[in-house]
Amino acid sequence: xxxxxxxxxxxxxxxxxxxxxxxxxxxxxxxxxxxxxxxxxxxxxxxxxxxxxxxxxxxxxxxxxxxxxxxxxxxxxxxxxxxxxxxxxxxxxxxxxxxxxxxxxxxxxxxxxxxxxxxxxxxxxxxxxxxxxxxxxxxxxxxxxxxxxxxxxxxxxxxxxxxxxxxxxxxxxxxxxxxxxxxxxxx
Amino acid sequence: xxxxxxxxxxxxxxxxxxxxxxxxxxxxxxxxxxxxxxxxxxxxxxxxxxxxxxxxxxxxxxxxxxxxxxxxxxxxxxxxxxxxxxxxxxxxxxxxxxxxxxxxxxxxxxxxxxxxxxxxxxxxxxxxxxxxxxxxxxxxxxxxxxxxxxxxxxxxxxxxxxxxxxxxxxxxxxxxxxxxxxxxxxxxxxxxxxxxxxxxxxxxxxxxxxxxxxxxxxxxxxxxxxxxxxxxxxxxxxxxxxxxxxxxxxxxxxxxxxxxxxxxxxxxxxxxxxxxxxxxxxxxxxxxxxxxxxxxxxxxxxxxxxxxxxxxxxxxxxxxxxxxxxxxxxxxxxxxxxxxxxxxxxxxxxxxxxxxxxx
Numbered sequence: 001x002x003x004x005x006x007x008x009x010x011x012x013x014x015x016x017x018x019x020x021x022x023x024x025x026x027x028x029x030x031x032x033x034x035x036x037x038x039x040x041x042x043x044x045x046x047x048x049x050x051x052x053x054x055x056x057x058x059x060x061x062x063x064x065x066x067x068x069x070x071x072x073x074x075x076x077x078x079x080x081x082x083x084x085x086x087x088x089x090x091x092x093x094x095x096x097x098x099x100x101x102x103x104x105x106x107x108x109x110x111x112x113x114x115x116x117x118x119x120x121x122x123x124x125x126x127x128x129x130x131x132x133x134x135x136x137x138x139x140x141x142x143x144x145x146x147x148x149x150x151x152x153x154x155x156x157x158x159x160x161x162x163x164x165x166x167x168x169x170x171x172x173x174x175x176x177x178x179x180x181x182x183x184x185x186x187x
Numbered sequence: 188x189x190x191x192x193x194x195x196x197x198x199x200x201x202x203x204x205x206x207x208x209x210x211x212x213x214x215x216x217x218x219x220x221x222x223x224x225x226x227x228x229x230x231x232x233x234x235x236x237x238x239x240x241x242x243x244x245x246x247x248x249x250x251x252x253x254x255x256x257x258x259x260x261x262x263x264x265x266x267x268x269x270x271x272x273x274x275x276x277x278x279x280x281x282x283x284x285x286x287x288x289x290x291x292x293x294x295x296x297x298x299x300x301x302x303x304x305x306x307x308x309x310x311x312x313x314x315x316x317x318x319x320x321x322x323x324x325x326x327x328x329x330x331x332x333x334x335x336x337x338x339x340x341x342x343x344x345x346x347x348x349x350x351x352x353x354x355x356x357x358x359x360x361x362x363x364x365x366x367x368x369x370x371x372x373x374x375x376x377x378x379x380x381x382x383x384x385x386x387x388x389x390x391x392x393x394x395x396x397x398x399x400x401x402x403x404x405x406x407x408x409x410x411x412x413x414x415x416x417x418x419x420x421x422x423x424x425x426x427x428x429x430x431x432x433x434x435x436x437x438x439x440x441x442x443x444x445x446x447x448x449x450x451x452x453x454x455x456x457x458x459x460x461x462x463x464x465x466x467x468x469x470x471x472x473x474x475x476x477x478x479x480x481x482x483x484x485x486x487x488x489x490x491x492x493x494x495x496x497x498x499x500x501x502x503x504x505x506x507x508x509x510x511x512x513x514x515x516x517x518x519x520x521x522x523x524x525x526x527x528x529x530x531x532x533x534x535x536x537x538x539x540x541x542x543x544x545x546x
Binding site for chain 1: 189205210212229230231232234238239240241244247248250251288289290371372373374375379387390392393428429431435
């Protein structure tokens with residue numbers, strides 16, 4: 001950030017980890033409130049360190065529910081310059097929204113939309129009146145495989161940067177430096 | 188846009204990146220044996236029949252897209268006229284603008300992007316040539332009522348030509364708009380580091396600043412920062428670390444520190460160009476006239492000069508502010524052109540009294 005002559009006066013981060021409601025609904029999603037950094041760095045690190053990248057069974061996963069939780073976050077308002085950045089890391093396709101059987105799960109996000117069309121409306125567009133996100137502030141960084149729904153989201157959603165990964169190979173084709181660079185440039 | 192993808196006959200030849208791109212992805216491309224630089228806009232997105240969203244929403248989104256197209260085509264049309272005039276070759280403008288499926292793209296010729304980021308090592312004469320070339324290029328835009336909207340070092344290519352002289356080419360008109368008619372506040376882009384105070388006022392949540400406030404004067408503010416950067420390798424400092432952008436600091440009444448190594452005359456010129464109120468800033472013709480005096484661009488070995496811009500929206504003034512605002516009014520009222528015919532030394536002394544308060 002300093003190299004780009006930019007700085008952040010306030011940084012808030014929340015983490016939304018997901019697996020698959022159709023595989024094991026009891027551990028399919030876990031998320032935090034916003035941590036204010038650097039003050040709550042210890043709590044942030046504790047949560048992230050406890051995450052285990054396993055489970056979920058075969059692809060696809062329940063990533064769209066996680067994306068809905070992210071979009072519905074309590075974003076900061078009123079600062080001079082705001083950036084509301086959602087970063088999706090996944091190596092798999094996503095189940096479609098609206099499966100009534102998984103909605104019964106105790107941990108299923110109650111406010112999750114019933115379709116990707118509804119999720120799109122929450123993301124919004126310039127003249128949108130029903131969006132949850134602020135158009136000028138929002139960014140979506142999508143580190144995901146070139147498959148549905150990610151390539152469809154990349155095509156239709158504004159302010160979205162899509163850096164395709166290969167399914168099954170994690171993010172090893174994206175150097176971490178590139179990821180940080182992409183985030184820094186969107187702020 | 189992906190590596191090796193073909194879009195409207197442009198074959199993408201590099202990994203697309205957002206590096207330095209703001210609201211776009213960019214890559215190098217080739218078409219019919221020629222090399223190009225292609226940009227993919229992140230918004231708006233044209234909704235196809237298969238796109239997500241409701242039919243009513245798609246109509247709204249198409250209206251957004253029509254307005255986006257209208258703005259860009261108008262700028263491209265006016266720039267086309269400019270590039271046909273003498274000196275227009277220093278503007279690197281789009282050769283293609285199109286939509287493929289849901290996404291908009293703009294294409295320019297691929298040019299060598301190696302550029303001097305600082306001119307401080309060059310002679311005063313060379314600095315003057317570069318600055319004047321840049322001012323003339325920008326003036327060609329302003330004459331057509333076009334605001335560049337994203338002036339910063341990476342959008343000015345300073346290169347040594349075959350004659351040994353440096354040239355300054357102006358690039359990236361993707362964020363340009365007609366004076367007084369910027370994009371809506373949630374869609375305007377440009378590097379905030381070089382943005383003018385009225386840009387921050389306009390984009391601030393809940394702001395009542397009208398779009399008419401964003402005129403060619405935003406480029407004058409950015410140009411002052413650019414000059415400062417070229418000669419000192421830094422931007423004017425702020426008195427506090429609260430604001431990373433000079434324009435944001437000025438908008439909030441923060442102090443700016445103009446590098447004291449700059450000549451008194453240039454100090455005064457930059458202060459006027461960075462005036463809080465757009466109407467107090469000189470025109471490019473006035474800036475050009477000032478730059479006829481090459482002594483302006485010679486550095487001097489003194490410390491930084493502190494100026495308090497005050498917050499014009501809040502009407503904040505103290506003794507220093509009043510002195511400064513009075514001096515800015517003097518700058519405007521009497522015009523920088525008047526000083527050209529006066530003796531340099533006397534002019535510099537008067538300029539320092541008019542435009543800066545020294546702490």
